[in-house]
Amino acid sequence: MAENELRVGVIGVGMMGADHADRLVHRVAGARLVAVSDPDTARAAALAGRYDGVRSVDDPLALVADDEVDAVVIASPGFVHEEQVLACIAAGKYVLCEKPLTMDSESSLRVLRAEREAGKELIQVGFMRRFDPQYAQLQQLLASGDLGRTLLLHNTHRNKSVPNPEFRSEMIVRDSLVHEVDVARFMFGQEITTIQVLSPAPTSHACEGVVDPQVALFTMAGGGVVSNEVFVNCQVGYEVRCEAVSERGTAIAGRPQSGLYTTRVGEPAGSWGGTVDPDFIARFGLAYDLEFQAWVDATRRGEVVGATSWDGYASTAVCEAGMQSLASGQPVAVTLVDKETLT
Incomplete structure (x- = not known):
């Protein structure tokens, strides 16, 4: 072969x-x-x-x-x-x-x-x-330790519209938030131990009964916290980014310009303005x-x-707990089998 x-x-x-x-x-x-x-x-x-x-x-x-x-x-x-x-x-x-x-x-x-x-x-x-150049660069930066210990992640995941009435609140967790689940595990190199899904007042553009946007909070095994906004009917375009907050600086992947947007001691702030990608194919084609x-x-x-298959399993388990939290509004613990024995 x-x-x-x-x-x-x-x-x-x-x-x-x-x-x-x-x-x-x-x-x-x-x-x-x-x-x-x-x-x-x-x-x-x-x-x-x-x-x-x-x-x-x-x-x-x-x-x-x-x-x-x-x-x-x-x-x-x-x-x-x-x-x-x-x-x-x-x-x-x-x-x-x-x-x-x-x-x-x-x-x-x-x-x-x-x-x-x-x-x-x-x-x-x-x-x-994991293969997006900015996300990969962010993971490498965090893993290098140059910014110190990672404390927080802030994920944003917005889609212009989902007119399909079958795309219900649970699917936002299972089919959209699942990407943020993997991003959190990828950036921290740790498992998620608890998840809480909050339900703000829904947009008028969502189908009846659908909770959109949603805010999810993850607690990582090492104590870090991840906030996630998923908004699948934002009407503007496709926005996906991740901001890491570390002990000695911050970095943002996914801002609509080349390279990471970073702040750190001694580095001046920057800004950018432009158009938003229309969909996931445009944003993540590369x-x-x-x-x-x-x-x-x-x-x-x-x-x-x-x-890997383990990453797929772990992400599914987190989203399963997330759907329980969506129904209750309360934090739900994530339970995984032992990685070595699978029991």
């Missing part, structure tokens, strides 16, 4: 899956898109028809089992992830699975145990912010490109990079 192109199949070709298919064809080296699958078979066939040598496969499990598919990208809805990821493990095929890994911690744990029993790491979870290239390169080496 290391000397040949990685033959990739994509399961789920909605907005994200179609973008990933195009990414594999046009912007990733060392890989070749060979098959796609989607419950909307007409949509899958139409997408396959855009590219030479790409087949449409009606059954996603048949795509996984196909001898002409070396590795799989899963961009299908979360409720089918468990079955599809388990099929990839059984077939011994590397998989890049979009978040969430599964819909709840028990099913994520089943996936984690199956991978452990297979004796080889195969799963990368699609937390693309991050997705870098993520996929890293996944292809690692798969060809027989390795896993980025967020």
